[in-house]
Amino acid sequence: MTTAAASGLSEADFEKFREYFYKRTGIQFTAAKRYFVDKRIDTCIRNGGFDGFYSWFAALRLDNRPDLLQDLINQLTVNETYFLREDYQFDALLNAVLPNVVEMRGGPHRISGPVKILSLPCSTGEEPYSIALRLLEEWPHIDTLDVEIHGADIDSDVLARAGHASYGERSLQRVPKPWLAKYFAGVGSGRYQLDEGIRGAVTLHQINVCDTADMRRFKDFDVIFCRNVLIYFDELSSRRAAENLYGALRPGGYLFLGHSESMSRISPIFTPNRLPEGIVYQRPTGAK
Structure with a gap:
């Protein structure tokens, strides 16, 4: 019945x-x-x-x-996020991934073009802004190298909120107090808005990671964070998303997944790299 x-x-x-x-x-x-x-x-x-x-x-x-x-x-679509979430991966970004990216591209004095980082899905912006804050505070090359940070999501509402970048206590619970004072301004009702300069430094896009034609807009990224989204896809969609992410990376570029996700269960096209902070996946150098 x-x-x-x-x-x-x-x-x-x-x-x-x-x-x-x-x-x-x-x-x-x-x-x-x-x-x-x-x-x-x-x-x-x-x-x-x-x-x-x-x-x-x-x-x-x-x-x-x-x-x-x-x-x-x-x-x-579910948008569960907060600043500095799974922060050990940002440690890996700073300690190993970015130094390798700069070295692969000729070293800090010869690198051509910007270092490009993508956060997808970026939700309300906490992840790409977390990356920006970590780089500003801790990456020695931030004042000498050009860096582009992009955020992308399928949800237009969260992108609008990311552009406004006003956050409450839950989103900011892990932000160090000196950073909160330095980069945020109180806007009432327990909310804080991120500095306009940082908001302007992150470019936001609406995109579906499973849409191959749409994803062709993205290319030559050095690092992509795509955390906790592939778990919502079946095998076919996960493979298509993996191939689209592969195409968005430059050869040698790095992909971060969520702690419960494994590319080995999805596609063999990435090379897993075991770092002290965890596994990061790499598009092989010389790969087309």
């Missing part, structure tokens, strides 16, 4: 929706996430002014209302 959930979706409707969302984003929801998904579909139906699932889903699939798809993506 077919049963309907609280949102009014039958199991058949839910399967059609899951298939559609997977094709558009690479994200696949299991039956265990049914309650989470139903609630957010209800929100999207109300936001769009529709009278039910069928009229909303029909308009969504016509592809002439990109606002409907964007609202859906914004509702269904």
Whole structure:
């Protein structure tokens, strides 16, 4: 017997929706996430002014209302982050990865072009801004080498919040007090806004890591942080994302994944490097 959930979706409707969302984003929801998904579909139906699932889903699939798809993506993507999260990987960036990048590119006095770092998904900005703060405070070449830091996410709402860069206590819990005083200004209600110069130094983009055509905009990055996103993909989407990340790196470039993620389970195209702080993956030098 077919049963309907609280949102009014039958199991058949839910399967059609899951298939559609997977094709558009690479994200696949299991039956265990049914309650989470139903609630957010209800929100999207109300936001769009529709009278039910069928009229909303029909308009969504016509592809002439990109606002409907964007609202859906914004509702269904999880954005759990805070400053200096998994900070041991930033230690690896400073202690081993960036020195290797500079050496591979000719040394600090001969390097041509900027050192390029990408945070994807960047959510509300804590990760790329954390990278900027660590470099400003601790990397000896920050005053002599050109550095580009980019943040990217599929969710337009979190990108807008990243651009504003106003944060509460939870996001800032690991920021040292001297850094908070130096780089943030209180804006009331227990919130602090990041220095305008640092906000302006991070370029934000909207992108889907599983969209190969879209990802071609990104190339020649020296370092990519792509943490805790591949766990939401199935095998096919994870492999496609890995190939897109590979293409965005210059030969010899480095990829950081989340602590619970392993590229060895996804694709053999990266070389794992074991550093004291953990594993980082590298696009082989000379690879095309």
